[in-house]
Amino acid sequence: MDLKLGADELNTCVQCGLCLPHCPTYRVTGDETMSPRGRIKLMREVQLEDAPVTDEVIDAFATCVQCRGCEPACPSGVPYGHLMEQTRETLADAGQMTPVWLRAAMKPLSQPKLLAAGTAALGVAKKVGLVPDRLGLGAADIPLRQEPLPTTGTDVYLFTGCVMDTMQRDVHRAGLDVLTAAGFGVTPTGAEAPCCGALQAHAGLTDETRGLAEKMMRSLEPERPIIVDSAGCGAAMKEYGHLLGTEEARVFSGRVFDIQEFLADHVDKLPTVEPLDLRVAVQDPCHLRHVQRVHEATRVVLRPFVRELVELDDDGLCCGAGGAYSILQPELAGQIRERKLGSIDRATPDVVASANPGCSLHLGAAGVDTIHPMELVAKAIRT
Amino acid sequence: MYRYAKLRNRVTRTFGMGADEVAADPFIADLVAALSPDRVKSDGAHRALLSHDASVFDGGNSGPVVFPETTAEVAAVMAAAQTHGRNVVPRGAGTGLAGGAIPLGVPVVVAVTKMDEIHEIDTDNGIAWVGPGVVNLDLTKRLGPLGYHFAPDPSSQQVCTIGGNVANNSGGPHCLAYGVTNAHILAMEVVLPSGEVVMLGGLDAEPAGYDLRGAFVGSEGTLGITTKIAVRITKNRPEVRTLLLSFDSVTDAANTVSGVIAAGIVPAAMEVMDQRITVAVENYVNAGYPRDAAAVLLAEVDGLAAGVDLDAERIAEIGRENGATNVKLAGSDEERALLWKGRKTAFGAIAQLAPDYYLHDTVVPRSKLAEVLQQTYDIAERHDLVIMNVFHAGDGNLHPLILFDARDEGVLERVHAAGAEIITASLDAGGVLSGEHGIGVEKQKFMDRMFSSDDLDHQNRLRQAFDPGCRTNPGKVIPTGHSCADIQSLRSIPKEVWA
Numbered sequence: 002m003d004l005k006l007g008a009d010e011l012n013t014c015v016q017c018g019l020c021l022p023h024c025p026t027y028r029v030t031g032d033e034t035m036s037p038r039g040r041i042k043l044m045r046e047v048q049l050e051d052a053p054v055t056d057e058v059i060d061a062f063a064t065c066v067q068c069r070g071c072e073p074a075c076p077s078g079v080p081y082g083h084l085m086e087q088t089r090e091t092l093a094d095a096g097q098m099t100p101v102w103l104r105a106a107m108k109p110l111s112q113p114k115l116l117a118a119g120t121a122a123l124g125v126a127k128k129v130g131l132v133p134d135r136l137g138l139g140a141a142d143i144p145l146r147q148e149p150l151p152t153t154g155t156d157v158y159l160f161t162g163c164v165m166d167t168m169q170r171d172v173h174r175a176g177l178d179v180l181t182a183a184g185f186g187v188t189p190t191g192a193e194a195p196c197c198g199a200l201q202a203h204a205g206l207t208d209e210t211r212g213l214a215e216k217m218m219r220s221l222e223p224e225r226p227i228i229v230d231s232a233g234c235g236a237a238m239k240e241y242g243h244l245l246g247t248e249e250a251r252v253f254s255g256r257v258f259d260i261q262e263f264l265a266d267h268v269d270k271l272p273t274v275e276p277l278d279l280r281v282a283v284q285d286p287c288h289l290r291h292v293q294r295v296h297e298a299t300r301v302v303l304r305p306f307v308r309e310l311v312e313l314d315d316d317g318l319c320c321g322a323g324g325a326y327s328i329l330q331p332e333l334a335g336q337i338r339e340r341k342l343g344s345i346d347r348a349t350p351d352v353v354a355s356a357n358p359g360c361s362l363h364l365g366a367a368g369v370d371t372i373h374p375m376e377l378v379a380k381a382i383r384t
Numbered sequence: 385m386y387r388y389a390k391l392r393n394r395v396t397r398t399f400g401m402g403a404d405e406v407a408a409d410p411f412i413a414d415l416v417a418a419l420s421p422d423r424v425k426s427d428g429a430h431r432a433l434l435s436h437d438a439s440v441f442d443g444g445n446s447g448p449v450v451f452p453e454t455t456a457e458v459a460a461v462m463a464a465a466q467t468h469g470r471n472v473v474p475r476g477a478g479t480g481l482a483g484g485a486i487p488l489g490v491p492v493v494v495a496v497t498k499m500d501e502i503h504e505i506d507t508d509n510g511i512a513w514v515g516p517g518v519v520n521l522d523l524t525k526r527l528g529p530l531g532y533h534f535a536p537d538p539s540s541q542q543v544c545t546i547g548g549n550v551a552n553n554s555g556g557p558h559c560l561a562y563g564v565t566n567a568h569i570l571a572m573e574v575v576l577p578s579g580e581v582v583m584l585g586g587l588d589a590e591p592a593g594y595d596l597r598g599a600f601v602g603s604e605g606t607l608g609i610t611t612k613i614a615v616r617i618t619k620n621r622p623e624v625r626t627l628l629l630s631f632d633s634v635t636d637a638a639n640t641v642s643g644v645i646a647a648g649i650v651p652a653a654m655e656v657m658d659q660r661i662t663v664a665v666e667n668y669v670n671a672g673y674p675r676d677a678a679a680v681l682l683a684e685v686d687g688l689a690a691g692v693d694l695d696a697e698r699i700a701e702i703g704r705e706n707g708a709t710n711v712k713l714a715g716s717d718e719e720r721a722l723l724w725k726g727r728k729t730a731f732g733a734i735a736q737l738a739p740d741y742y743l744h745d746t747v748v749p750r751s752k753l754a755e756v757l758q759q760t761y762d763i764a765e766r767h768d769l770v771i772m773n774v775f776h777a778g779d780g781n782l783h784p785l786i787l788f789d790a791r792d793e794g795v796l797e798r799v800h801a802a803g804a805e806i807i808t809a810s811l812d813a814g815g816v817l818s819g820e821h822g823i824g825v826e827k828q829k830f831m832d833r834m835f836s837s838d839d840l841d842h843q844n845r846l847r848q849a850f851d852p853g854c855r856t857n858p859g860k861v862i863p864t865g866h867s868c869a870d871i872q873s874l875r876s877i878p879k880e881v882w883a
């Protein structure tokens with residue numbers, strides 16, 4: 002079957018295997034079908050040799066977290082993320098992947114009212130113990146009511162997104178405070194730009210993603226930098242250029258900055274304050290480290306505001322959250338998280354700083370004290 | 385590399401078929417009983433993927449794939465294979481370059497990747513007991529805070545397993561001073577083809593009896609499966625100096641290497657890369673490698689501060705005497721790490737230049753380095769091929785790398801012909817067949833250039849002492865005519881076996 006993969010992209014892999022240890026699913030299974038090298042080879046078997054798309058083949062693709070840890074590890078520059086997104090798109094179109102219920106579940110993400118209602122309902126449900134543990138939401142706090150975010154100026158946009166907006170408005174507030182403290186007037190995007198399309202892109206729902214990207218591009222004023230405090234959303238928005246293939250989209254992607262990335266160039270503008278008395282471990286979300294590759298910025302921004310920064314010893318291996326992954330592949334997500342927990346234990350931090358809501362939720366559900374780096378900085382500045 | 389494989393062998397035939405046959409196979413039933421259903425895989429996807437390793441060779445045909453977690457499970461798999469008269473192939477991370485893990489004769493593939501526990505670290509005696517699936521670099525990372533590391537450091541160390549290192553007696557840049565894997569293995573628990581579990585070697589300085597441990601190291605999976613390994617751990621080096629020397633010709637670099645050794649200096653590592661490969665590497669790592677030098681020499685010395693500074697100065701001097709155009713000392717640990725990252729990912733970085741490559745591995749006497757290198761360039765030119773050289777210069781271990789695009793008509797014949805000439809040139813210069821990648825299926829046909837007929841028969845006898853039925857990784861290392869296996873028929877699929 003033609004997976005519609007580019008012949009050259011598919012061919013860059015020399016099957017050396019150097020990516021294997023950077024793949025969370027290979028790490029926990031030791032199984033070649035759950036490795037980047039194996040998945041690429043299966044794509045080739047299917048596209049070039051017309052191998053049948055068996056359950057095992059689907060399973061190999063479906064178990065990929067799309068963390069893209071394999072990309073920076075690959076000396077040949079194999080564009081794995083694109084290959085996997087295209088594979089999923091083709092298989093989803095053919096009805097062989099991404100079940101209907103998942104497509105339905107993603108609808109509310111792009112419709113703020115529905116989502117707000119959904120999260121509120123989830124919040125209530127959780128309070129009365131209705132949410133099954135397999136959703137991994139056990140320890141997360143789902144707020145029932147929300148204060149709106151103020152606009153402090155028009156220098157930059159702060160992207161507030163969908164899941165993030167309703168579940169983690171405190172993070173936006175912290176980001177807004179820190180940006181403002183650095184002298185930037187901030188406009189929260191709010192309902193104008195409801196959804197970045199990251200989860201849809203991962204599920205292979207490329208048409209939906211394109212629609213959302215176009216909508217977002219239309220609704221935001223040109224030229225203003227767009228600051229994003231969720232690593233997954235930032236990564237998706239930086240890919241619009243590739244996704245839509247237009248010059249306009251590429252220019253738009255060029256305006257997107259992760260909030261840590263943006264502030265790393267302006268730390269000197271932030272006030273000098275007493276650092277928080279905390280030992281903080283930095284957990285790099287995959288979409289910050291492997292996709293945007295700006296994870297060093299988190300350290301630059303955090304360093305002046307906490308007593309001690311510690312690194313985890315797993316070379317940025319994924320935590321297993323991966324968008325909807327922890328819900329779709331609970332068993333593997335759990336095993337991958339176990340590895341991360343071991344690494345966190347060895348680092349003995351007071352708190353773990355993570356710049357992605359998915360990671361925070363996933364680690365939080367296992368009892369890890371997580372906080373967004375911006376909340377730490379905001380706290381240090383406020384006190 | 386991929387299409388190259390495809391041209392000769394179509395894996396599709398094994399794909400997604402035979403579910404009923406598989407279910408009915410009593411061998412599978414025994415494997416499932418010995419392990420658990422989720423750790424015995426007989427679907428087409430698994431078998432297609434595990435029919436390959438990182439080499440350009442194919443013709444592999446995997447039977448069921450098992451993922452044991454304990455020695456007892458490996459023994460049970462061996463016993464079941466014995467009962468059913470089936471072949472067995474051990475497999476680590478599948479990064480071998482000589483085709484050692486390619487399954488011939490539809491064997492059960494025993495992937496030991498789940499046996500990745502570091503059982504014990506004993507710094508008092510400098511020993512660690514590890515599972516065969518432990519990744520080389522993981523052990524070094526775990527030892528780091530204790531002030532130790534595992535010395536063999538193949539360029540694939542971030543992914544290859546210690547079991548694979550043992551089987552291939554692998555080397556790495558720093559084996560110049562510390563010795564290859566063999567020097568770091570004290571004892572091994574081994575499951576013999578009969579299913580019996582034995583201990584080879586021992587922790588005493590002079591274990592009694594024949595050195596069967598030594599026979600097993602480098603046996604490429606043909607004598608049994610190692611399930612637990614006692615490795616020597618090495619104290620971290622107090623001081624390290626890393627030099628990067630640039631040259632106008634590969635010959636100048638090679639002469640510098642000979643000069644350093646002749647001066648009585650024993651560097652921890654000496655690695656040479658020619659211009660093409662240096663540029664590819666620099667594009668990937670941005671470590672500060674010069675793009676305009678015809679060759680670079682990466683030299684490292686370690687030891688006490690006073691000594692390393694002196695040695696570093698001497699090496700710089702010898703380099704300049706041999707025409708070095710630039711000598712740079714790595715200023716920080718980060719810089720050093722980046723330079724090494726470049727060297728260690730060199731082969732992978734090649735894909736920027738061509739979709740396929742064939743990496744060779746031969747050893748020549750150091751004094752002949754410059755001469756044989758020039759021959760490799762000449763051979764490539766004669767065959768209208770592009771060749772690059774990157775090598776462990778300190779021990780004369782060459783890695784000529786031929787670039788090609790398998791889509792070009794007739795290119796494979798030229799690649800193979802050039803390869804054979806390179807091997808011949810190395811042997812003629814008084815060298816040997818393989819520095820570290822092993823023989824596997826790659827160099828079998830050259831074995832009789834190195835060994836007499838008697839030698840080969842004796843090697844086969846040693847093998848049969850361990851594996852009388854010739855069922856463990858059959859068809860590897862020992863060539864047709866001397867091998868206990870009928871290599872030709874291993875490549876076809878016996879009628880009675882589903883595949």
Ligand SMILES: Cc1cc2nc3c(=O)[nH]c(=O)nc-3n(C[C@H](O)[C@H](O)[C@H](O)COP(=O)(O)OP(=O)(O)OC[C@H]3O[C@@H](n4cnc5c(N)ncnc54)[C@H](O)[C@@H]3O)c2cc1C
Nearest residue numbers: 476477478479480484539545547548551554555605610820
């Ligand atoms: C990019 C790259 C760079 C490389 N650089 C180097 C280098 O610098 N130096 C070097 O020496 N090699 C190098 N290699 C080759 C390869 O990495 C080594 O040979 C390595 O030791 C193989 O380990 P593995 O775990 O991948 O073994 P595999 O490829 O899985 O197996 C190799 C052989 O070992 C046998 N085997 C595996 N496990 C066991 C076991 N438990 N018991 C018995 N037999 C077993 C297999 O049957 C097979 O014959 C490189 C390879 C690549 C792809």
Ligand code: SF4
Nearest residue numbers: 014015017018020075
């Ligand atoms: S994806 Fe890259 S690192 Fe992985 S096997 Fe292919 S070429 Fe090697």
Ligand code: SF4
Nearest residue numbers: 024065066068069071
């Ligand atoms: S994206 Fe992540 S899970 Fe998927 S193959 Fe790459 S490293 Fe593995």
